[in-house]
Amino acid sequence: MAIILSDSDLDCGTTMQIAIEAIEEAMAARSAGALVSPPRHSVSFGCKGDLVFTVGGTIGEDPIAGFRVYGTFKGLRREQIVAVWSTETAELQGLVIGSRLGDIRTGAIGAIAIRHMSSPDARTAGVIGSGQQARTQLEAAALVRRLDRVRVYSRHEQNRRTFSAEMEQRLGIPVEPVASPRRAVSEADIVICATTSRTPVMEAAWLKPGVHINTVGPKTVDEHELGLDVAAAAHLIATDSLEQTQAYKAPFFLSESSDAARMVDLAAIVGGRLPARQARDQTTLFCSVGLAGTEVLASKLLAATGGKAPAG
Known part of the structure; x- marks a missing residue:
């Protein structure tokens, strides 16, 4: 059964550290040619706005696939969905619903840049x-x-x-x-x-x-x-x-x-x-432009840990 997380599940103090670990993993996979990360795709709904899709995942060991979708429609909530599948079992492993993950994922990408590029x-x-x-x-x-x-x-x-x-x-x-x-x-x-x-x-x-x-x-x-x-x-x-x-x-x-x-x-x-x-x-x-696939890896690790760092 898929694990479903919402914004409230991502509010604990360890969430960002988990996301940083996931982005480090994603960047290593990209360096090795194992990250699927095509540019995002938009579907227009006229003057109301767009639905924006990013699709990505990994190949090789423990391969996963997934997508993120969010709207540019006018409104206060700005919610999005990230879904993660195992490409080995076709199992839907996790869903993240809300607005927090996008900010956390972008922050974690920024942290990886700082870790590897700053003094x-x-x-x-x-x-x-x-x-x-x-x-x-x-x-x-x-x-x-x-x-x-x-x-x-x-x-x-x-x-x-x-x-x-x-x-x-x-x-x-x-x-x-x-x-x-x-x-x-x-x-x-x-x-x-x-x-x-x-x-x-x-x-x-x-x-x-x-x-x-x-x-x-x-x-x-x-x-x-x-x-x-x-x-x-x-x-x-x-x-x-x-x-x-x-x-x-x-x-x-x-x-x-x-x-x-x-x-x-x-x-x-x-x-x-x-x-x-x-x-x-x-x-x-x-x-920072938002590497596709990173939100999928972050969602997988967050779903696996319930948004909390593993003990020890």
């Missing part, structure tokens, strides 16, 4: 954005790097104050709300951009040498939260799905720049086929 001694983080994606990105980052200080900026003062108080309590490290994006990022070893901004929210000149940047928000040529100057300043640019960057309806924000050809697959770094940095002062950039 191992990174201790400070700067966050631009104060929504749910910013929360899960920071939570995940704190699980892979021993952070001792965070600064956050968002446009609305109350939002960044609320974010700071909540995340400081959750993570047990100081989280300071600041009045400008420059103040948030200028001393950071790790920068997380998780906004809905259609225009760049920071400048490359604000960043210190050796910083690692994760961008989660808009990334099309017409709407992008990071400017081309940040990409040009990066010694290495990676993404979780090169295929997805080429499959968007609107062109990817780097598509018309010379930096597009420099972009590499995060899985190549995770698999040890490509070094992330060769000097402490090198800047690295990760562009």
